[in-house]
Amino acid sequence: MAHKYTNISDLSVLIVGLGSIGSRHYSNLRALGLTKLGILRTSNTKPHTPLDLANIPVYDDYAKALANNYDAVLICNPTSMHLKYALTAARNRCNVFIEKPLSNNMNQVYDIEQLVDKFNLKVGLGYQMKFHPNLLDIKTWISEKRIGKLVNVTVNAGEYLPLWHPWENHETSYAARKELGGGVALTQIHDIDYLTWIFGDLELLYAYGGNSGILGTDVEDYVTATLKTDTNTTVHLHLDYLQNPPARTMKIVGQYGTIDWDYYQNIANLTISGKIEQISNVEASWERNTMFLDEIKDFLYAIINDNEPTSNIPNTLSGLKTTLAIMEYINSN
Template sequence: MIKKDDPILIFGAGSIGERHIHILQKCGYSNIWIYRQRNLALRNVDAKTINIFTDLNRIDEIKPKAAIICTPTFQHLKQTLFCVERGIHVLVEKPLSHNLTDYDKLLQAAIQNTTYVQLAYMLRYHDFFQNIKSLVENRKMGNLIGMQTYWGEYLPDWHPWEDYQSSYAARKELGGGAALTLSHDIDLVNWLSGSPVNKWQTLKNYRSSLQINVESGADISIGYQNGITAHCHVNFHEQKTKRWYRFVFDEGSIEYDYYKSVNTTYHQKETIINTIPDFDRNQLYELQTLHFFRQINEGNFREASLRSIEESKVIISICQ
């Protein structure tokens, strides 16, 4: 059982780390410890409300009950393993890693230490995709046949206060690249399919003029054992952002414009347009965090933990 005043550790305090700090504080967790490798100034967090340390050896003194990993991708698996071996539950930002080095060690450590590992693919908590999941399972529109996703953004716009060329997303050695960095959509279609992946093809695009040493775009086609197919396009070279999702069923189709929060359903020869009012992405992070702690407190997390780790192996393999 994790109490609100138990120590919670966050690895990294960049933009996503600061978001997690705010979410924890909003959820009532007051004993927050931040491990920083570079103790730079915080942008949107009052340093007086958290505890910052730079010597990782102090972790055995602090004894955190849970950790959130928010460092560059290439450090995720190593830091997750470090925590799991100490019996610390982990919520790790996507993806789990940029390769499968030490993957088997992590899987065994999670089994031996009875710790919960959850990947931070927060789209699973979105009302729209929860509804799609329900439609797939109850077949109210017949069988799901295929899925298409499109996500285009512009890397230099992500963090205007820093040089995009130095960001982890832009550098192969830090685990960057469009496929891994934007792997939310791969996890989403895998989850919605409700079936194991049995084949895929990944085509990477290096033609962009961005000064990076990774692909700036990728087209990924996936086939599932139950016959569903999916196609994901991701890129961070598109200067006008665009993000949409399309799901085709036996008896109709559903499209969703992510940035406008508008979904269009065609079913029984009728078109229905709905809008999700006041959508706030932070709600997804909050729901994800609450689910993480609820799983730990309920105690029955072994199957979910191993499934999360194994699902990550598939995503990493698709993106390599």
Template structure:
């Protein structure tokens, strides 16, 4: 078997880097606070500034930060070595643009924007920049998905005919202590809704299977949740030789993430919450487990993501995970742009009831 790419060990990530870069964190919502904590853990000697765009002068200093800035002028004067953008999706491009233009490394949370139309020349700007840019499709760092990708590459399933990816969690349970109605996920103007917020599944489906030729979609608000976006979406990705269905929802009372792939040689079922994979085939009708190291902590996947980003972005950074230097599974701006394009097409398909042709159909690498 070929070696799997990516961080696949299960050892906890530990802070060891002695460098002291200047890191700018833009916005401090739930994911922004996580990124701030993880940045401090991986870069204990860094100087970290938080750009609070909705806070006035004298804003409280967040735990783990060294200073607060409240304007672009102050953010630029901080002279960051790398920038982490965790604002609402509708603000990503505007927040990142000044730093990409200055050839700084930039990490953008997913999705890349609320609509493809909001991007303008931003993808081209990122390609032209000498600074490293990546998008936070963090499931690309999950060992179980790398094991699935390797099983496909090794031909364990034969020709893939169908696959199904599912994700669901009850929206009010996402961030305990917060009013879900005020969150980004609940509001159309901020880039909420199941298709955008749960686009990890769209990203990894296309990472595993390539870009489809066409798609169909049905999205709706089926619950009594007080939101102005869809709480569920069913997407069918259509390829010349297979069909991939995606179920994304804010409804399931127990967190659920699962994948089933049906091939000519066998069927693979994966529970991504438990990080367990099982393959059934004629020789193993009861199934057999496939090796996939389980990450011991829910935050570890985010630490691994930033171990990779800092290794690419900061001179002198010493990666914690031995797999990081050879990792090749990260999501760049161009692939995230295509994911956003699929979401736009999915919304059109649902609103019109018509199948949509995908202009950038392509097989996986």
């Protein structure tokens, strides 16, 4: 059933958490013309970016905030709190957008799925990489079998944690705290998610990783895993909090050629028999924030048009299970 509104600017949205990602979503919602916004603060930390909150209700009580019947709730607090707040919103019949990942365990996933079905809610997940122009082209090349039978995929993604949010102590950030769902596997789950999106479900064969002792944290800051797809393509994955300068690359080897992607160079090459056949470029005017704008528009239009967001619980759950399997493998060995 279509929503009562026809324009996304008519929707009312409550943002839970005003850290880095919550602040970004707030600014993007304002840029998209939404004015019926509310903020639930879950800490006393000031936003690192000055925000115009004039005439915006700011709550410190979740129940009082939800009593205002928002059309959607954006969950932007630490990972370990995601499902607690999402379940409360769903019980109040609010559509929910949850920052990645859905959770740091599977304990209450069934509960949120039941509420979504019961109340016909829309749930979106914050996997903005699915809106990266290069990855969209790569997904098309793979679906068209441009390089034939796939042989091997290698992904390397690393970024130096202390430089993520220079305004905060990295040792106390959620990404570095086990009790908040931190650690590189869950925090950098984007790469596992887009691999699943492009190649299908992944089966874990082997994983190695842990805490290097370099960053002064108690979470895993490097992970290397070997996985395989349903068609027996081998996938080698490396994630870390340590690389400076940062890197995010993917190489796909097939029977006819290769696909090479560099996230920081915003380019992907399709090479057949040693010759570059097609190049995926990103427009010079393109900004990283465009992915975040596209994902939130996708979620809001799903509410308006009664369709599914690009990233929802069913199509991201496999990636979460794979990530948790990697963590369990490392912890048990």
